[in-house]
Every structure is written in C-alpha cells, then in structure tokens.
Amino acid sequence: MLLTLDIGNTNITAGVYAGAEPGARWRVATARERTADEYGLQLVGFLQHAGHTAQHITGVAMASVVPPLTGTFLRACQQYLHCTPLVVDAGVRTGVRVRYDDPRQVGADRVVDAAAVHALYGGPACVVDFGTATTFDAISANGDYLGGAIAPGIEIAADALFQRAAKLPRVELARPPAAIGSNTVHSIQSGLLYGYVGLVEGMVARFRSELGADMKVIATGGLAEVLARETAVIDIVAPWLTLDGLRIIWELNQ
Numbered sequence: 001m002l003l004t005l006d007i008g009n010t011n012i013t014a015g016v017y018a019g020a021e022p023g024a025r026w027r028v029a030t031a032r033e034r035t036a037d038e039y040g041l042q043l044v045g046f047l048q049h050a051g052h053t054a055q056h057i058t059g060v061a062m063a064s065v066v067p068p069l070t071g072t073f074l075r076a077c078q079q080y081l082h083c084t085p086l087v088v089d090a091g092v093r094t095g096v097r098v099r100y101d102d103p104r105q106v107g108a109d110r111v112v113d114a115a116a117v118h119a120l121y122g123g124p125a126c127v128v129d130f131g132t133a134t135t136f137d138a139i140s141a142n143g144d145y146l147g148g149a150i151a152p153g154i155e156i157a158a159d160a161l162f163q164r165a166a167k168l169p170r171v172e173l174a175r176p177p178a179a180i181g182s183n184t185v186h187s188i189q190s191g192l193l194y195g196y197v198g199l200v201e202g203m204v205a206r207f208r209s210e211l212g213a214d215m216k217v218i219a220t221g222g223l224a225e226v227l228a229r230e231t232a233v234i235d236i237v238a239p240w241l242t243l244d245g246l247r248i249i250w251e252l253n254q
Contacts, residue, residue, distance in 0.1 A: 001056045003043070003081065004246040005073060006109060007064035009132040010155065011222060014046060015243040016057075022247075024050035025240055027222060036072050040080030060085035061250040063108040063242060086253055088112055093252045095119075097144045109242050110137050111145060116245030117218055118143030121236060124211040128200055128234070129241075130154065130221035136203050138211055149203060154196050154223060161188065173226065197230045204233045 002017045008030060015025035026046050044054055060077045062085040064070040070087065077085050086092065088108040096114045100106050110129075117125045117139050127137040130153065137148040152160075154173060162170045171188045179194055181187030208215045219227065219234045220241035228234040238244070 001052065001058060002247060002250055003047075003057050003060045003077075003083075004243040004250075005060065005062040005064075005077075005085065006112075006242040006246065007062065007066050007069050007073060008109065009066060010153075011131070012069075013240065013243060014043070015240060016047070016050065016052065017247045020247065022240070022244070024052075025243065030066065030069070032066065032068055034072070036075035036079060039072060040076035043076060044080050054081050057081045057083055059083060059250060061088070061246040062086065063088045063112045063246060065107045065109055086250055088246070088249060092249065094249050095143065095252055097142075099144050099146050106145065110135065110148070112242050112245035112249060113137060113220065114139045114143070114145040114245075115248050116238075116241050117216075119248050120238075120244065121216055121218060123216070124214065125216040125218055126204060126207045126211065127241070128204070128217065128219045128221075128224075128227075130219065130223040130227060132156065134196065134199070136207060138207055140211075151199060151203075154192055157196075158188075158192055173223065175230070193226075193230060196227060200227060201231055201233050 004015050006013045010030055011027050012030050013027045016023040060083045077083050094111055094115050096111050098106055113127050117127055123139045123141045125139045129135045132153050134151045134153050138146040140146055161168055171185050174189055176186040176189040179190050181190045204217055217234050218236045218238055220238050224237050224239050228237045
C-alpha cells in the first residue's frame, strides 16, 4: 500500500492507495514546529483509524513546498513507517516537461498536479489550485507544464482584511444571501467569494484564449468545492489531485 503526502504551507494532505484505487484521505493544518516524532505518531494514528497498520505501507511518495518540513517527514516515515519517501524534485521522473524559464522555480505540487491532469483528464488544461496562494497552471495537450499565474489565496486576503482594517471582523467563507451585502459580515463574504469567482472566471478566459477553446478547467485544493458551486467555468473538481499525481509519479519511478 502506498502512502502519499503533500506538504503545503497551510495544509498537509495524505492518502493511501492500493494500486490505483484510492483509500482513506486526510487534511490537517501545517505546523512547522512539530517534530518528526509528532508527525510520525500522527501518521500512524491516521492509518489505524482507517483500519491499517504501519506494516501495510510499502512505499511513500511526497511533495513538499515547506523545506523545513521535508526533512521532518523523511525522518518520521523512516522511523515510524520504515520507508524512505520518494520526494518529488529535479531528479525524479514525472512524465512532465517543464517549460518554465527556470524549471527549479516551479513548486513540486504544481508539477505533480500537471502529471495527474495529463494522465487522468488530458489537455490542454488549466488547473486552479485554491491553497495558500490561488494558482493557475497551464498544461498543454502533450502534458507539458507551460507556466501559470499566482494570486494571493482567499484566506490570505481574508486575514489581511481583518488585520489591516480595525473595524472589520473575521468571517466564515460562506455564500451570502446576495451579492449586495446588507451588513458588514455579508459584505465581506460577498467580496471574498464573488470577488474570487470573478478572478477565476477572468483568468480562465485569458488562459483559454492562449490554450484554445477545448481547454479543460480542473479545480483542486481545500476550497475548490466552495468556489466551483459559484461558477460554470470549472469542469472538474478534484480536491485530492496532488495525491493522485503522487501515486502516478510513484509508479513511473518503480
């Protein structure tokens, strides 16, 4: 059984696969101060909750954009799962040709997403990832990673609004009764939700003008389902896309 790990700035996602079949999946907040022992015990706890043991894990595939935690998870997997993870980096076969000016600048998760999209959905495609940042990635019909766009994530925008405007409260990211808010909470919710819907629709239109009318749009990340309900431009919601990509890359490297 394969364990996949996506170490992000805001969340860590994990999931198990029996061959190509996905099993249990988990999403937890990223905590840079946790030790390898803490994360190792957490992984073992996840597996036990799903009816597995550490002995069931025969391999680990990992992508990380948090360098301090990369080593932490390497030690956690070695000590508690007795596996050394395959870490997606420049030396790993991904099946994706990166057409960035400097391929080393592309986050591992974005390359992994491109591998998943090419294998599962085909191209050309635009991946919209609602994470710490809201990223837009362009994948060609041949599966090449062409580049993309990066905008502040919704939660970053909400936090900045709360911190920089003394009279504005923190609010739940939820659908307001109307676009025109009749109170401060609804006004903030409208600006965040519909404002980012407008961002997505505008960027998708620009990507489509460059990639072609047959471009697919795949949304991923923790808030993908929330945003997808508010727009017709998203074709596929795949909240665990990166984990699927890690499984695909694992198989390429066996």
